[in-house]
Amino acid sequence: LKLFKPRQQAKRTDYLQWDEYFMSLAFLSAMRSKDPSTQVGACIVSQDNKIVSMGYNGMPVGLSDDDIPWTKNQEDVLQNKSFYVCHAELNAVINKNVLSLQDCRMYTTLFPCHECAKVIIQSGIKEIVYFDDKKANFCDEFTVKTQTKRENVMTWDEYFMSLAIVTSMRSKDPCMQVGACIVNAKNRVIALGYNGFPDGLSDEDLPWTKFQEDPLQNKNHYVIHAEQNAILNKNQMNLDQCRIYTTLFPCNECARYIIQSGIKEVIYLNAKSFEKTSYAASKIMLTKAKTLSKDWEEIYN
Structure with a gap:
C-alpha cells in the first residue's frame, strides 16, 4: 500500500464531543414537552455510544x-399534574427498542426524582449524567390557579429535523457535515447517524480531502454517509414503514440503503443539484420504489 501524502485539509476540530452531543439531544427532547413550567428531556446511550432511547415529560x-x-x-388533589405526568426518564426507559438497558448511561436535563431513580436502577442503567438547573423548578414552587399546556412546542417534524441537525455537528468532515434521524410510525427515534469514517479507523490516518490526483487520497472511498450510519445504527429489527429526516438529500448509494431497509419516507433539509448523476439516480430510484421524498421548505413554506 502507498503511504498517504500529507493532507491539505485536516479533520474538523470544533465538532461536538460525545457528552455535549447526548446532552444536547436531551435538551432538544425537552422542547417537545407541553408542561408550561418544567420541560425535561432524557437520552439513553449504550456502551458503544449508540442512541437507545429518548423521552420528555408529558x-x-x-x-x-x-x-x-x-x-x-392545588387544593383539589386531583387537579395536580404530578398524579398524571410521566417523567422524561420514565418515558425514555419505556420507549426503548432494545431488550435490555444493562450498563447503559442516561443523560437528563434535571436530576431524577426518587420514582425515576427506582426505574433507572431496576432497568440496569449504570450511569446518570445530569444538567441540574435548579431554576427549572422555580415556577413549580408557587400555586398556579389557571395554567394550561405550553403552546410553543416543537412539532414532531421540527424535533426530528433538529435531531438530525445536531447529529451533523458530530461529523469531523471539514467540508460537509450531514446528519440523519430515523423514526418509526409511533414517532420514536430508531437511529441517528452522521458522516464519518468506519468505527475503529483513525480520523488522523485517513484523508479528508477530495479531488486528489492519487485516488487513494479521496475521502469518498472511506467515509460512510449519515443515512448509511443511521440505518446501520438502528435499535430495532427492521425499518419497515419508517421515515428518515436528513440534512441533505441522499445520494444514490444512500437511496439503495433506504429502499432496501424498508424506509418509506425521506424528509430532507437541503438538496444538491439534481443534475448531478448520483442525485438524479437517487431521485429515480426513490420515485420508482414509491418512497416519498419531501423538501423541508415545501413543508414549512
Whole structure:
C-alpha cells in the first residue's frame, strides 16, 4: 500500500464531543414537552455510544393534553399534574427498542426524582449524567390557579429535523457535515447517524480531502454517509414503514440503503443539484420504489 501524502485539509476540530452531543439531544427532547413550567428531556446511550432511547415529560399516550391539569399545589388533589405526568426518564426507559438497558448511561436535563431513580436502577442503567438547573423548578414552587399546556412546542417534524441537525455537528468532515434521524410510525427515534469514517479507523490516518490526483487520497472511498450510519445504527429489527429526516438529500448509494431497509419516507433539509448523476439516480430510484421524498421548505413554506 502507498503511504498517504500529507493532507491539505485536516479533520474538523470544533465538532461536538460525545457528552455535549447526548446532552444536547436531551435538551432538544425537552422542547417537545407541553408542561408550561418544567420541560425535561432524557437520552439513553449504550456502551458503544449508540442512541437507545429518548423521552420528555408529558401526559400518558392517549390522554388529551387539554383535559388533564397542568397545575400544581392545588387544593383539589386531583387537579395536580404530578398524579398524571410521566417523567422524561420514565418515558425514555419505556420507549426503548432494545431488550435490555444493562450498563447503559442516561443523560437528563434535571436530576431524577426518587420514582425515576427506582426505574433507572431496576432497568440496569449504570450511569446518570445530569444538567441540574435548579431554576427549572422555580415556577413549580408557587400555586398556579389557571395554567394550561405550553403552546410553543416543537412539532414532531421540527424535533426530528433538529435531531438530525445536531447529529451533523458530530461529523469531523471539514467540508460537509450531514446528519440523519430515523423514526418509526409511533414517532420514536430508531437511529441517528452522521458522516464519518468506519468505527475503529483513525480520523488522523485517513484523508479528508477530495479531488486528489492519487485516488487513494479521496475521502469518498472511506467515509460512510449519515443515512448509511443511521440505518446501520438502528435499535430495532427492521425499518419497515419508517421515515428518515436528513440534512441533505441522499445520494444514490444512500437511496439503495433506504429502499432496501424498508424506509418509506425521506424528509430532507437541503438538496444538491439534481443534475448531478448520483442525485438524479437517487431521485429515480426513490420515485420508482414509491418512497416519498419531501423538501423541508415545501413543508414549512
